[in-house]
Amino acid sequence: MRNIPIPVDTTKLQFVCVAAPRPRLLNKDTGEIKTDKNGTPVYEVALSAINSAGRIELIRVNTSGEPPVTLGMPVCPVDLVGFVWEQSRGGEVRWGISYRAASIVPVEVSALA
16 A cells, blocks of 8 residues: 555644653564654654534644643644555454644644634
């Protein structure tokens, strides 16, 4: 499967940080942290994405470098893209969408009104 980034229109959604940023691990046994092509650690942040109809989805977004966000903070994932993935294990096929952003930044409360 070819991995083509699918841009996400973040102007139609509101995002809230629901889990503090944590480094992505390549190997849980050794604690080796995933890095990008520049050697910067990759962090994962759990976000709730809320649309205008009130539907909420929980997504995990990866970004390079530790984002300056905390639990409960309204945020904006900058240049958010999704990647469809597929995995076969023991004859069972799983698939999903992984998300990556250039950065994840706090949103000023006045901008949400």
